[in-house]
Structure formats: C-alpha cells, structure tokens
C-alpha cells in the first residue's frame with residue numbers, strides 16, 4: 842500500500858500572521874491545530890489538491906503557482922485491524938496570495954497566529970514538525 846499523501850498550506854497574511862485550523866470534533870486528531878489542507882486524490886498534483894482542499898475547507902481561491910514548497914513530514918499511522926499500518930506523508934506549502942476571506946466551512950475553527958504563538962498551540966504531530974521547518978524558512 843503506498844503512503845497516504847496529504848498537503849497543507851501556510852497562508853501568510855500582510856501582517857506576517859499564519860492561518861491555522863482546529864480539527865473539528867469527531868474526526869481523527871480532533872481538537873488539534875493543523876495547517877489547513879487534506880488528502881491528494883488520484884490524478885491530482887499536490888498544488889492542485891491543496892487549491893481544491895482550501896476552497897472546500899476555507900472558501901478561498903488560490904492559483905496552483907502561488908504555492909511555494911516549504912517542508913514535509915512523515916510517519917507510520919495505525920488503523921484498526923485488519924487494516925495494516927500505513928505511511929502518511931504531509932507536504933507543506935506557503936502562500937501569500939489568495940482571493941476571498943477564509944472561513945471554517947467544515948465545522949472546524951480558524952485563527953491567525955504569529956509563528957511564535959503557533960508553538961504553544963496543541964498541534965497535530967506532523968504539523969509540529971512542519972512548524973519547525975516553516976520557522977527556519979522565516980529565518981528562525
């Protein structure tokens with residue numbers, strides 16, 4: 842079974858704040874903060890998948906070319922038997938240009954945070970790794 846490929850976006854506004862999404866109740870990793878995004882579907886490029894996910898999840902429009910690759914993280918994820926464990930790979934892109942005002946369309950919560958504030962949020966595990974890479978890209 843190939844790994845599950847997931848994409849996430851760090852939307853950075855003019856004040857340098859980054860948009861974070863809190864996963865809604867009833868979902869895997871409920872209540873934890875993440876960079877918004879979701880799974881890449883068959884036949885999609887990662888930027889196209891991210892543009893689609895951010896439209897579905899936040900209601901914003903973003904051109905694929907506005908995404909800059911800025912990090913990745915991976916781990917093995919356990920599923921309930923008889924499903925075998927499966928790898929998950931999460932790709933992070935940053936983006937400064939979009940149209941529309943982000944809104945939590947899928948029942949989660951949104952917030953704009955300085956990178957240093959994101960450190961103290963309860964983050965999903967892979968997003969914690971991505972945050973370190975994003976911070977390094979911002980100059981520490």
Ligand SMILES: Nc1nc2c([nH]c(=O)n2[C@H]2C[C@H](O)[C@@H](COP(=O)(O)OP(=O)(O)OP(=O)(O)O)O2)c(=O)[nH]1
Pocket residue numbers: 847849868869870875876878879880918929931965966967968
């Ligand atoms: N952002 C993030 N996602 C993770 C981590 N670990 C992990 O298994 N995932 C999974 C949860 C989801 O299955 C997938 C993210 O895609 P998604 O946001 O579209 O998934 P979802 O919860 O809406 O859908 P589902 O899993 O309930 O089918 O990645 C992690 O540390 N961070």
